[in-house]
Amino acid sequence: xxxxxxxxxSRLKEHFGDAVLDSxxxxxxxxxxxxxxxxxxxxxxxxxDTQMNFIYLTDLCAVHMPDQTGKELGVVYxxxxxxxxYRLRIKAWLNINNPEIASATSIWKGANWMERETYxxxxxxxxxxxxxxxxxxxxxxxxxxxxxxFPLEDSxxxxxDDRFFGR
Amino acid sequence: xxxxxDGLHGEGFFxxxxxxxxxxxxxxxxxxxxxxxxxCGIEFMAxxxxxxxxxxxxxxxxxxxxxxxxxxxxxxxxxxxxxxxLRQVYExxxxxxxxISVGACASSGGIFDTYSVLQGIDRIxxxxxYVPGCPPRPEQIIDGVMRxxxxxxxxxxxxxxxxxxxxxxxxxxxx
Numbered sequence: 051x052x053x054x055x056x057x058x059x060s061r062l063k064e065h066f067g068d069a070v071l072d073s074x075x076x077x078x079x080x081x082x083x084x085x086x087x088x089x090x091x092x093x094x095x096x097x098x099d100t101q102m103n104f105i106y107l108t109d110l111c112a113v114h115m116p117d118q119t120g121k122e123l124g125v126v127y128x129x130x131x132x133x134x135x136y137r138l139r140i141k142a143w144l145n146i147n148n149p150e151i152a153s154a155t156s157i158w159k160g161a162n163w164m165e166r167e168t169y170x171x172x173x174x175x176x177x178x179x180x181x182x183x184x185x186x187x188x189x190x191x192x193x194x195x196x197x198x199x200f201p202l203e204d205s206x207x208x209x210x211d212d213r214f215f216g217r
Numbered sequence: 218x219x220x221x222x223d224g225l226h227g228e229g230f231f232x233x234x235x236x237x238x239x240x241x242x243x244x245x246x247x248x249x250x251x252x253x254x255x256x257c258g259i260e261f262m263a264x265x266x267x268x269x270x271x272x273x274x275x276x277x278x279x280x281x282x283x284x285x286x287x288x289x290x291x292x293x294x295x296x297x298x299x300x301x302x303l304r305q306v307y308e309x310x311x312x313x314x315x316x317i318s319v320g321a322c323a324s325s326g327g328i329f330d331t332y333s334v335l336q337g338i339d340r341i342x343x344x345x346x347y348v349p350g351c352p353p354r355p356e357q358i359i360d361g362v363m364r365x366x367x368x369x370x371x372x373x374x375x376x377x378x379x380x381x382x383x384x385x386x387x388x389x390x391x392x
Contacts, residue, residue: 187333188298195332203330206340210330 053101053136055080061101066092079139086125086142090152093140096129097157104129104138110154110164112172114146116198122146125174127154144174153178171196219245236374243287243313244369245275247362250286250310252303254293257320257352261292264355274362283309288365289342292352294322295335307342308391312377315368317361318344321351343385 058080063070069092072083084092096104108128116122121143129138144151153176154161165176166185173194176182184191193200222241224233249271253261264271265279280286283306295303307316318338321327324347326336338344345368348361376382386392 186298191332193332200332202332204326204332204334204336207326207330207336 053131053134058102058136058138061099062092062096065095079137081139081141083141083143086144086151089125089140089142090154090157093127093129093154094157096138096140102131103133104131106130106132107154107158107160107164108137110161110168112168112174112196114172114197118143120145123149123172123174125151125168149173150175150177152176153182155179170194173197237370239374240370240372244366247274247276247288247315247365247369248278248280248286249276249288249290249362250280250283250306252289252291252293252306254295254299255322257292257323260352260355261290261319261358264358269355269359271359271362274359274366276362283307284311286310287314288362289314289316290319291316291323291338292319294327294329295338296333297335298333300335300341303338304341304391313369313372315345315365316342317346317348317365319348319358319361320353321349324349327351341389342391343389 055075055078059070059073059082062082066084066088069085069088070082071085074081096102106129108130109126110128111126113124113126114122115124123144123146125142125144127140127142129140131137142151149172151174153165155165155176156178162180163185165174165179166182168174169176169179169182170184170187171194183189187195195202219241221231222233222237224231224237226232251258251261253259263269271277276288283289287310289307289310291303307314316338318324322329322334323338324344326334328351330336335341346361346364348357350357353361
């Protein structure tokens with residue numbers, strides 16, 4: 051049976067019901083928003099179910115939307131069914147005051163460094179991750195630099211004249 | 218051929234000061250350590266190649282061990298995570314040692330005014346010559362090396378023992 055957006059969505063709804071919070075299509079690409087507290091079982095099902103068969107985790111990242119009160123941090127999983135060349139995007143929203151979500155490392159080994167990167171830049175805590183520490187930034191960094199409240203520019207420069215930067 | 222330094226010469230002899238002879242020898246046998254992290258490093262490869270041929274200036278041998286290097290050439294963006302490594306390389310070099318900062322990124326952070334990039338290597342190690350450009354052409358890199366040669370030729374043999382030099386290193390926290 052060929053996978054398409056309708057079959058994937060209906061199979062997920064059939065198994066997980068109210069854990070599937072929302073779904074929409076961008077450029078024919080199915081996005082599913084799920085209950086963050088049940089992400090591990092849903093992702094595991096997507097991988098091991100013979101019909102779903104999303105054996106490849108293309109990417110795992112996060113987004114910060116400061117205006118969405120109560121669900122500021124979104125963890126995004128990009129999944130790929132290699133046999134049918136069908137792709138799916140899963141989103142789980144977290145409260146920034148308690149950014150904890152279950153790790154996917156036991157499902158896809160490749161999630162290890164992706165989750166470390168997501169922790170490094172957004173401070174999402176992946177519970178059950180074997181080695182959750184910074185991967186790209188310096189170890190002693192005190193901020194999560196891709197969160198919107200932290201400035202992108204280096205804070206140690208003294209030679210910048212605000213008049214030349216429109217400030 | 219390199220010009221002989223000022224001195225007395227006559228039939229069968231030549232006399233000059235020791236510091237000038239040593240300066241001449243050092244300046245024309247600099248062993249550079251290329252610390253190339255990005256596109257300036259590509260320009261440096263052209264500088265070493267046969268068209269521009271840095272070997273003409275006595276820098277034939279690239280020293281990939283800091284222990285035997287005289288000149289640290291930092292070429293490219295230095296991320297903050299790379300900073301301690303660069304500093305360690307500098308510390309491993311024996312005196313006398315010189316540093317040339319090639320390109321906008323190594324000199325000032327360049328276009329990368331961001332949380333992850335060191336805003337100029339002179340924040341962690343002392344720099345003798347800055348070469349501007351993004352990236353600089355090989356001619357500019359050669360010019361930078363020649364400015365280093367001028368410094369080497371004219372450096373007092375006692376400079377590395379002076380209180381000023383020790384104070385400079387101490388201001389970077391280097392022993």
